Amino acid sequence: MTTLSVDDDLAGYRIVRRLGPGALGERYLADHPRLPRRDVLTVPHPGSGDDADARARFTRAVDIASSLLHPHIVPVHDRSDSDSGGGGDSGSDGDGVSWVSTAYVDGSDVGVLLAESGTPLSPDAVADIVAAVSHALDHAHAHGLAHTDLRAGEILLDAQRHPYLTGFVLAGPAEVADDQAQLARIAIDMLGSTVGLQVDHVISRGCSADPAQRYPSCRDFAAALRAALGGVEDGVASSPTVVTATASPTVVPAPPTVVAAPPTMVAARPTMVAAPPTMAAPPMPVTAGPIRWSGYPGTVEQLRGLACGAFFAVTTSQDPVDHLTMAESDRSIRKIIRRAWAITDTASAIDTTELLALGLVTADYDAVLAGLTHMQPGAPRSAIRLDPAAADAIAAASGVDAARARTVAQAIALSRTLPQQVPVSTAAWELGQAVELVRMCHRAGLVEEIWAWAAIIDLGRRAEQRYADWTAFALGFEWGRALACAEDARDPAAAADESCARTRPVLSLLLTDPSSPWTRIPLQQ
Known part of the structure; x- marks a missing residue:
């Protein structure tokens, strides 16, 4: 049998219409032979019934799927299989045609939703849909199944836009990993082409060509995406049209509770260190929205260290205290640290970080x-x-x-704009640079995570020793950056003024926004 047509009879089911292909086979909407409802019949793709191994895999996948009880997985009702093909006539076993019946989700799908709306979905709606689908995928993965054909049109939505998945197949590690990549691509389809750098990083990691670089699970990807989108707290649906399961509370894998001290640094090579780079991106205006902070579940020392480099992050990712990874691509980060700092390997990364921590200027x-x-x-x-x-x-x-x-x-x-107050120390500039450099070197694969966290903790403690509060830190940062820019300029005062024009709006935002890490993480206990 190749296809079924309207009004064809299969095992007592009357075909209403063809729904299209899925991972397991062709799908049809059909009237149940005895109950007043409609089910979906899935028939293996033409030719697959001739392969005994394919039939066995089909049957095994359906049997496992029938045992899955999950709010975002379509229930399996019944199945039949046979060793031979047959026609579309009625028969108790389907006249030799293998088939599986599942519940019918009376609604649409995400693909239709996107086509009808003509605009990207809201961040909260995307976060909720991805969270629901990620829970369904992880539940299936735990039972040896994967979807393998995840597209926007494969995420079914009922009348209340409750997401469902169906059509799971037997899977190995590669298929399980591919499900996350496919989910990440759907997320970008729902969000549209314009997303923030932090969201872009999450999507890029989920779609990484190397499965080992992806998130440990689909739920981890969904949680990281929600954090990057600045959505509601996991487990609470913010959109009344999308109901989600409880999501993982961990935004990213937690760093080690006890972090080893940074290894002894090798002797510095002054010729490897170039002048501090100037800021290429314009600062975020003071009137911008609140800084998003996911509340990374690390120690105070880790958070304080990351906050030292918040000025750099807030001008790019708008998420200054999140985790070690950066929003930019691996290639651009390697190019930045090679051009600006002459860092090409682990030794030079450690050397330069230590130089900054000690203070170059x-x-x-x-x-x-x-x-x-x-x-x-x-x-x-x-x-x-x-x-x-x-x-x-x-x-x-x-x-x-x-x-x-x-x-x-x-x-x-x-200088016309340098603050009137003279800071106790300008070390904040180099401490902030050092934190940013550690994060970039970790992203580029030059330093291990345990060393990176240890270095960031050390930098946070150095800040605590030098500054009484974040206002003093900001003052030292602004002066340090302005003086560093002045050194390479023909007109030092003008260069200092230009630096202040870039720096002050961002520092003001960090100091006044109630969600800013600088106000939530004390410099001194």
Whole structure:
């Protein structure tokens, strides 16, 4: 038998219409022979009935599927199989035709929903649908089944838009992994082409060509996507039209509870370190929406360390305290760290991180600032007027580079926008850079996660030792970045002003937004 037609009879079922192909075979809507309802009949694809192994796999998959009890998996009602083909005439066993009957979901599917709406779905709706489907997939995977043909049109929706899956087949590890990739592609179809960098990273990881790089389970992918979308708390459906199962509360795999101390750093190679990169992306305006923070289930030290680098993350991913991975692609990250920091391997990654943690230029900046405040105690920054000779005297007394001292003094004296208050230390700039560098090196595969977390914890503790609160940290960050930009400029004061114009809006947002990690994670206990 090739196909069934309207009004054909199969095992007492009357064919109403053809629904289309699925993973197991052709699907038809049919009237039940005895009950006042309609079921879906699935008949193996033409030719597959001639293969004894294919028939055995079909039967085994249906038998397992019939035992699955899940709110997002279509129930299996009955099946029949035979060793020979047959026609479409009536017969108690289907006249030699293998078939399986399942419940009929009277509604539509996600593909139809997208076509009818003509616009992407809301983030909450996408998060709910992906969560429901991910639970169904993981439940099937736990019983040796996979979908293998997951598309928007395969996610069925009833009248209340409750998602369902059907058509599972026997699966191995490859098929199980492919289900997550297919779910990730559906997520991007539902969201549209324009998504944030953090969402793009989650999707990219779920679709990774290397199955080992994907999330441990579909539920982990769904939880990470919900966090990136800034959706509601897992397990609570925010959309009245989509009902979801309880999702995993873990956003990403938790880091080790006890983290080993960072390994001893090898001797630094000064020639490997280039000047700090300038910010390419414009800062997020102060009027932007709240910073999304998933509440990463790590230690306070881990969160504090990540918050040190929040300025960088908030200008790109809008999720400054999430986890180690970055929103950018692996290739772009490797290019950034190679061009800006000359990092090409693990040793250079560790060396440069340690240099930043110790302070490449902070010691010089701090010595000049200390000299200025000693010469003019209590004077606001705008009142400082320092001639080159005085700058040279401070440099000689503190042992810092004279050219750097003159540049710093010029930037301080002539800048129009540097804050009036002189910071205790500008180390915040390099601590923030170091956290960002650790995250990029981890994403590029140059350092292990346990080392990365240990380094971030150490950087967070260094911040705690230098700064009383996040306001002081922000002041040190703004000054440090401005002075670093001034060093490479023909007009140091103008470069400092430009840096402040980029930095201050983001720092203001971090300090004033109630969801900001800088206000939720104390620098000092």
